[in-house]
Amino acid sequence: MRAYQFPQTETEHTTLVSRFGGVDFRTHPTKVSLSRSPDMQNLICDQNDFLVKRTGWKTQHTYTSPIYGLFPMPDGSGFAVHAGSKLYFRPTAGSQTELCADMNAAFSQSFIMNGVLYLLDGKTYRAVRRNAANTTWEAVKVQDIAYVPTTTISAEPTGGGTSYEAVNLLTPRRINTFIGNGSATQFQVDAANLDDAAVTATVNGASVAVSSVNRATGLVTLAAAPASGNGLANVSISFSKTVSGYTDKINKCCIAGLYGGKNDTRVFVAGNPDEPNCDWQSGLYDPTYFPDTGYTRMGTDASAIVGYLKQYESQLVIKSGGAQEATSYLRSYLMADDGTALYPLKQGAQGEGAVAPRSFAMLNDLPLFLSARGVQGVYGTAVAEQRTIRSVSDAIVPKLEAETGLENACAIIFEGKYYLAVNGHVYIADGALTEEDGSPAWFYWADVPAQCLAVLDGRLWFGTADGRLCRFAKPEEDGAYCDDAAAINAFWRTPTLPLADWGRVKTVRDVVPTLMPYSRSGATVQYESENGQTLALSRNMDLFSFKTLDFSRFSFRCIPGAISYRTRWRQHRMPLFAVRIGNNQPNEPFGLLALTIRWTQGQNII
Numbered sequence: 001m002r003a004y005q006f007p008q009t010e011t012e013h014t015t016l017v018s019r020f021g022g023v024d025f026r027t028h029p030t031k032v033s034l035s036r037s038p039d040m041q042n043l044i045c046d047q048n049d050f051l052v053k054r055t056g057w058k059t060q061h062t063y064t065s066p067i068y069g070l071f072p073m074p075d076g077s078g079f080a081v082h083a084g085s086k087l088y089f090r091p092t093a094g095s096q097t098e099l100c101a102d103m104n105a106a107f108s109q110s111f112i113m114n115g116v117l118y119l120l121d122g123k124t125y126r127a128v129r130r131n132a133a134n135t136t137w138e139a140v141k142v143q144d145i146a147y148v149p150t151t152t153i154s155a156e157p158t159g160g161g162t163s164y165e166a167v168n169l170l171t172p173r174r175i176n177t178f179i180g181n182g183s184a185t186q187f188q189v190d191a192a193n194l195d196d197a198a199v200t201a202t203v204n205g206a207s208v209a210v211s212s213v214n215r216a217t218g219l220v221t222l223a224a225a226p227a228s229g230n231g232l233a234n235v236s237i238s239f240s241k242t243v244s245g246y247t248d249k250i251n252k253c254c255i256a257g258l259y260g261g262k263n264d265t266r267v268f269v270a271g272n273p274d275e276p277n278c279d280w281q282s283g284l285y286d287p288t289y290f291p292d293t294g295y296t297r298m299g300t301d302a303s304a305i306v307g308y309l310k311q312y313e314s315q316l317v318i319k320s321g322g323a324q325e326a327t328s329y330l331r332s333y334l335m336a337d338d339g340t341a342l343y344p345l346k347q348g349a350q351g352e353g354a355v356a357p358r359s360f361a362m363l364n365d366l367p368l369f370l371s372a373r374g375v376q377g378v379y380g381t382a383v384a385e386q387r388t389i390r391s392v393s394d395a396i397v398p399k400l401e402a403e404t405g406l407e408n409a410c411a412i413i414f415e416g417k418y419y420l421a422v423n424g425h426v427y428i429a430d431g432a433l434t435e436e437d438g439s440p441a442w443f444y445w446a447d448v449p450a451q452c453l454a455v456l457d458g459r460l461w462f463g464t465a466d467g468r469l470c471r472f473a474k475p476e477e478d479g480a481y482c483d484d485a486a487a488i489n490a491f492w493r494t495p496t497l498p499l500a501d502w503g504r505v506k507t508v509r510d511v512v513p514t515l516m517p518y519s520r521s522g523a524t525v526q527y528e529s530e531n532g533q534t535l536a537l538s539r540n541m542d543l544f545s546f547k548t549l550d551f552s553r554f555s556f557r558c559i560p561g562a563i564s565y566r567t568r569w570r571q572h573r574m575p576l577f578a579v580r581i582g583n584n585q586p587n588e589p590f591g592l593l594a595l596t597i598r599w600t601q602g603q604n605i606i
Contacts, residue, residue: 010600012509015499018594020051020492021433022441025398030576032495036395036435039580042445042490044417045430046591052516053490053583053590054445056483057462057470061090067463069108070454073128073137074115079456080128080137082108082121083467089128089137090469092457099128099139107358107408107452111256111267113287118142120269122254125170127288143247146170147289152190153177154233159188166291169249169280172197172242177233180226185211187237189218195240202236203227213239243292248272250280250290255357257308259315260284260341261333268308268315268331271357276304279317281343296345299325306354309367311380316387317345318360318369321353328378328389351389352376358410358452363418363440364431368392370409370420374400375429377439392439396427399444412453414460421450421462447483475589482586490590491582493528497597498576505602508571512598513581514564516591521583523590525567528578534571562593575605 021035022045029038043051065084072079078091085103090096104123111118117128125142151174155161167174176189180203187201194215201208201222209223218239226235255271258264267287270279278297283289298305298317303325309316315331328348336342352371354360359370367378374393393400403409409422418429418440426445433441450462450470460472473480481488499506508527515523527534571577579597583590 010507013500013599013601015497015597015599016594017494017596019049020045020592021435022395022430023444024395025444026394026396029496029578030498034495034497036441036495037492038495039493040444040491041582042447042488043492043592044428044443044445045433045441047432049433050516050594051492051592053481053488053588055473055475055477055480056486056488057448057472058479059468059470059484060461061096061469063467063469065105065467066465067452067467067469068103068106068121069110069119070452070456070461070463070469071110071117071119071128072454072456074112074117076457079454079461080110080117080119081463081469082119083463087119087126087128087139097136099137100126106254107410109254109256109358111258111287113258113264113267114285116287118256118267118287120254120256120271122252122271122273125251125253125269142288143170143251145288146173147283147286148173148175148238149289149291150175150177154179155188155190157181157184157187159190161190166293167241167243167246168288169246169290169292170288172240172246173238174241175236175238178235178237179229179231179233180235182228183225185222185225187220187222187235189220189237189239191239191241192216192218193241194218195242197240199237199239201238204234246292249275249295253280255305255307257310257315257317259308259310259331259333259343262313265341268317270305270308270317275301277301277319279305284341296343298329298345303353307357307360307369309360309362309369309378311365311367311378311387316348316367316378318354320355321371327351327353328387330387348387352391355406356409356411357407359420361411361413361418363413363429364416366392366431366440368411368418368429370406370411372401372406373397375418375420375427392429393427393442394437394439395435396442396444399425400427408451410450410452412455412460414453414455419453419460421448421453424449426450447486447488479587481589485586487584487586489582489584491580491584492592493580494578494595494597496528496576496578499574499597499599499601501601502575504604505573505575506577506599507602508574508577508597508599510596510598511567511569511579512564512596513592514562514594514596516589516593517563518589518591521588521590522585523565523581523583526580527569527571528580529571529574529576533580534569564596573602 024036063083069082081088087099104121108121119126149165152161153164203226211223212221252272253269281294303319317329326347330348356370374397377392380387411420420427428443429440
């Protein structure tokens with residue numbers, strides 16, 4: 001008698017994803033690491049390494065012109081908004097005020113020194129400061145408040161003396177000091193062909209009358225002979241001598257970098273289209289003084305200076321590259337024997353050149369900037385002063401290289417992440433998550449029309465090309481998960497999985513997503529195979545809450561713990577398999593803690 005043979009039970013296998021990294025748009029979907037995604041949008045990694053839907057943004061104000069810059073004020077009382085040709089001060093509370101109406105209609109940059117916000121828009125170098133009464137902010141042209149240098153000191157009435165300070169590029173005004181001899185009334189200043197502006201004089205600090213000025217020769221005649229200075233300079237004469245093009249050297253700049261060795265004691269500016277390979281240094285803690293001798297030319301003018309970065313005690317000057325010359329230069333600091341500060345320059349690392357002046361930022365201690373081939377990082381050591389420029393964005397290069405107008409990209413550091421915005425997309429490098437090669441993990445957001453970014457009061461703000469001033473919401477705000485009332489489409493996709501054996505078909509028995517609990521949420525799970533997409537689950541996942549009570553989706557779930565659901569949808573004879581899970585409903589947060597795939601192995605592929 002033959003014994004009955006029971007069929008052998010199929011062994012059930014489990015594939016678990018419980019740690020989530022960033023996107024990988026470069027690698028083939030079948031070769032992507034299980035923790036990364038070949039297709040992910042509008043998600044970000046939480047502090048506990050699980051994925052959450054980004055919060056939405058809301059329009060706070062609409063201007064009639066594009067927004068070219070957002071700049072937090074030095075005291076945190078609000079920020080300056082550069083919209084079209086106008087500059088506004090927008091306080092954290094209250095109504096905004098217009099500061100000026102003759103800004104350049106182009107992207108601008110800023111820096112802060114001595115409690116003053118300085119703006120460079122490529123047309124006029126401007127200072128935003130408190131007014132004399134300290135009651136409100138005002139915007140003034142720096143050339144109108146520029147430091148007046150004393151170019152010559154201790155001269156005899158006939159001229160000569162000792163050169164002291166260099167001419168300030170921002171102002172034609174100069175001061176000469178003389179040693180009175182008790183009889184001379186005529187004093188020869190150190191310039192000829194003086195301007196028509198007033199020439200003034202003081203003796204021992206008191207104003208005296210000027211009887212005549214020979215502007216062609218620079219001879220100034222006082223109404224009375226000053227007393228003898230007994231070897232000390234007691235006569236001071238102030239006059240103006242314009243040098244054509246001097247003021248525009250600084251006014252046309254649109255790039256700035258603070259540096260001074262161990263301290264940020266000076267500002268270096270560049271970006272003048274007339275001298276693209278040149279930068280100028282300011283006076284010590286004085287951005288209103290740019291000596292006409294304090295300039296440096298780097299390489300040829302075929303490659304422009306694009307931005308500045310600091311690393312250790314050095315400043316990196318990054319150029320656009322090309323023209324068979326160095327991409328970067330390294331500026332250091334040393335003190336001469338006479339106490340003069342020197343900033344020697346040497347050729348730096350070779351690598352990709354920069355394309356976007358507003359993409360420069362420091363992620364933790366890693367300097368980053370955007371090139372035509374992705375985001376570049378500058379690696380180096382303080383000991384040997386060696387620098388290497390290499391890509392840190394290989395994972396997003398296919399999408400990033402396809403973007404147009406990369407020169408208009410902007411970046412900012414917010415909550416330990418590098419946000420790079422261009423063409424309505426945001427590429428985010430997470431400084432707390434690193435991949436196998438040491439590069440930061442990258443995330444990708446869509447439907448964020450930012451063309452300038454700023455952080456104010458712990459919030460991320462942006463301005464748009466159509467004049468909208470927007471702010472990202474905090475999770476606890478009402479309507480936090482909508483973009484101006486529009487739903488946010490957030491999803492994550494697994495790599496295309498062979499499920500252990502490329503040569504056999506598999507039966508997928510269940511997919512179990514484990515989700516974050518929210519008072520109102522939901523998820524859609526889709527299977528993806530060679531036959532296309534199959535909807536396996538679309539379900540609301542709410543917690544009971546009077547605040548969001550909706551009888552059409554009533555839930556008795558009250559415990560705020562992780563929520564797991566089975567799709568209960570089998571897929572047979574699958575050689576390759578992928579899962580897409582997400583949420584595209586308005587006002588619904590979404591968080592993915594883990595994903596479990598249960599499957600059995602079948603026969604060999606024929």
